[in-house]
Amino acid sequence: MGEREYLEYYALNRRGVSGWFRMRGYTIERKLYALHRITGILIVLFMLPHFYSTGWHPGIWWDALLGIIVTFHVANGVRLTLLELLGAGIGKPLLVKKPFQRPVSIEGRQRYLLALTVLLFIVLAVIWSYYAVIVKPLMGG
Amino acid sequence: MMEQSSIDLWKPVKVVKLKIYRYNPKKDFSPKWKEYEIEVSRGTTILDALIRIKEEVDPSLSFRYSCGQALCGSCAMMVNGRQMLVCRTRVLEAAHNRDFVELRPLDNFPVIRDLAGDFTSFFEKHRAIKPWIIRRDFEELDNPTGEYKQTIEEYARYYQFTDCLKCGACYSACPTVATDHEYLGPQALAQAYRYMVDSRDDGLDERIAILDSDHGCWRCHFAASCSDVCPKYVDPAQGIQLLKKLIVRRKFGLKPHRPSDALPSKIGEVKRR
CATH class of the missing domain: 3.10.20.30 (Beta-grasp domain)
Incomplete structure (x- = not known):
């Protein structure tokens, strides 16, 4: 990093990629946002050898891990699609706000959707791991 | 004691x-x-x-x-x-x-x-979404014959977002802004929604052209930190999701949704203009 970049870095005060992972003190939605980014990047990284040879597999345990990454991305992706395109559980704007009112979009019905997403992720991840680690080797890889 | x-x-x-x-x-x-x-x-x-x-x-x-x-x-x-x-x-x-x-x-x-x-680019983004009422009835604007009235339901659709102070807390907390410096940010997007659902405003399509872009509303993925830190409980995250819903409905040619139709009270009948 040259002197100019160094000076710009502090003067512009931009968070950059570290901004995705500043999660302390924020709500759980932010953690899911960061995980969605990481899993998305990892899936793209897996795609590169996958395009070269579709038969490529990283080994039993990595296979299970890859499945967990994909299932999280899918489950959270379904949640985000429902939230963003249909506004599911996002609530209505308020006409009267109570003192120290918590945001409706965070504390409202959207949280049930979030719980369902986590549940869906766990179920899919367990099924996939069982298949990848136990069933698939028995069937001869 | x-x-x-x-x-x-x-x-x-x-x-x-x-x-x-x-x-x-x-x-x-x-x-x-x-x-x-x-x-x-x-x-x-x-x-x-x-x-x-x-x-x-x-x-x-x-x-x-x-x-x-x-x-x-x-x-x-x-x-x-x-x-x-x-x-x-x-x-x-x-x-x-x-x-x-x-x-x-x-x-x-x-x-x-x-x-x-320095808030310069923050205010520029706010200005970019045209934060004012856009009207098409130029004849009426030149020779006004009365007020533009609203029902309490119509008012309730956007009232929450009018509390915005432009303090920059939401913009600063947003993880998308951290890497995409062209992104309009939660404040501007929530304000765009505030004007788009206003019953007096005719600038829906004009604003959609600005918001439905590379650095517009589709960059938001509901980290909800903007609503979390907002000191006036404006709830920009809700505004942005409703804004996306509005744009999607518009793209599919559906009637724009009315998020506050189910309010209990109605104050008289309002003459439509």
Whole structure:
């Protein structure tokens, strides 16, 4: 990093990629946002050898891990699609706000959707791991 | 038991260390942290403490403030790593049983000096979404014949978003802004929604052209930090999701949704214009 970049870095005060992972003190939605980014990047990284040879597999345990990454991305992706395109559980704007009112979009019905997403992720991840680690080797890889 | 009087609120109770970010981009090579010890009472806000430091200890300390009562949105800062208005955050509340408070300028805003950030691009983005009522009835505007009336339901659709102070807390907290500096940001998008659902406004398609772009509303993926830190409970995250829903419905040729149709009260009948 040259002197100019160094000076710009502090003067512009931009968070950059570290901004995705500043999660302390924020709500759980932010953690899911960061995980969605990481899993998305990892899936793209897996795609590169996958395009070269579709038969490529990283080994039993990595296979299970890859499945967990994909299932999280899918489950959270379904949640985000429902939230963003249909506004599911996002609530209505308020006409009267109570003192120290918590945001409706965070504390409202959207949280049930979030719980369902986590549940869906766990179920899919367990099924996939069982298949990848136990069933698939028995069937001869 | 002694009864608590309002004078007790101003009795010094603790010595708190304020760790403050000092940086002048025109002079300093890198930022420094400076510590100031200050005696605080239960009612001392962080802004009170900063003003006292500037008056009594270090006149070179720079920060921005104006009204001191959470109405102008000038004094948003990072207090212990979280965006807050310092005029309404008490020192003891922020210290949380510890004896120090860390103050930094807002993330993602260029530093002018010390705790003051540069809001130029933030305000430019706000201006980009045309934050005013757009009308098509030019004849009526030239020769007005009456007021533009609204029902309470129509008012309730956007009232929540009118409380925005433009303090920059949501913009600073947004993880998308951290890497995409062209992104309009939660404040501008929520304000766009506020004008698009206003029953007096005719600029829906004009604004969709601005918002439905590379750095528009589709960059938001509901980290909800904007709503989490908003000091006026404007809930920009809700506004942005409803905005996306509005644009999707418009793209599919459906009637725009009316999020507040189910309000209980109706104040009379309003003549449509």
